[in-house]
Amino acid sequence: MSLRVNEKIPFHLIHQMMKKAIPEENVKFSKEAKILMQECATEFISFITSEAVDLSRKSKKKILQTENILQAMENLGFDNFIEPLIIYYSRLKHFFETEKEKKNQNENQNENQNENQNQNQNENENENQNQNQNQK
Template sequence: MTIIPNNNNNNKEQDRFLPIANVGRIMKKVIPGNGKISKDAKETVQECVSEFISFVTGEASDKCQREKRKTINGDDIIWAIIILGFEDYILPLKQYLIKYRELEGEKLNVPKQNQPQQPDQKPTFSYNSVYSPTGLLPQTSFVPTDQSFPSPFSPNSIQSQLPKQEHVDSMGHW
């Protein structure tokens, strides 16, 4: 008797994660050109950002259900991020949302025959692919490359909280 492993559970697990290629591409943007990112690091970040998205959208969804609405909008996401304690992200997100709405408003005010001939870039939200980045962000996203976002901690603050390397045994225990 041959037992074939059930990949259905693994596929369902992967469906709740952002595509790892997209995660890796974003990670590469913030490291030196000759830097390398391990598969384990990509998978860890993939899991963390997917969980963060689920956490925030779940809170926004609960708000919409309480208000008897069926559609989550950008304001609901910003509200959820504030409620969950991620205030440091609010300023850049609000700026992005304002710019996005300005661009979408321009599209609505220009007659269709005068708009450039491009495939429709309006984001669509698919229930099958909730975490698809193309479903959440327009292709013409507004993120200036020279913009830096404030960090809520200094790069050394985390390192100073970790025990010194000399106290780590061969098993990696402190």
């Protein structure tokens, strides 16, 4: 299952990934090397995805799951990638859970601040009304 030409990983992303993989700043990549890497990355993703989708369909699931991808990689002989991917996935999942908790805490703090502001505003309005009544 190959992707069509317009479905390749964007060239600038390939270049960024290649630069990040090499710690030496003075390394340059030829256009041909970047094109070849683009082809390799795109084909690799297509290959794994195709197998994972087949596994998902066999188990009568409509949503491709992490387990399908890991099983596909094992089936296709990429066993050495599985453990690092599990570790990465675990860290990624923890990161998103932490971010969600932070967001919820911020939302709760904002709600509490708004409630306090509203309460203070109501108290001030009541005080002003009482002062106005006392002045009359």
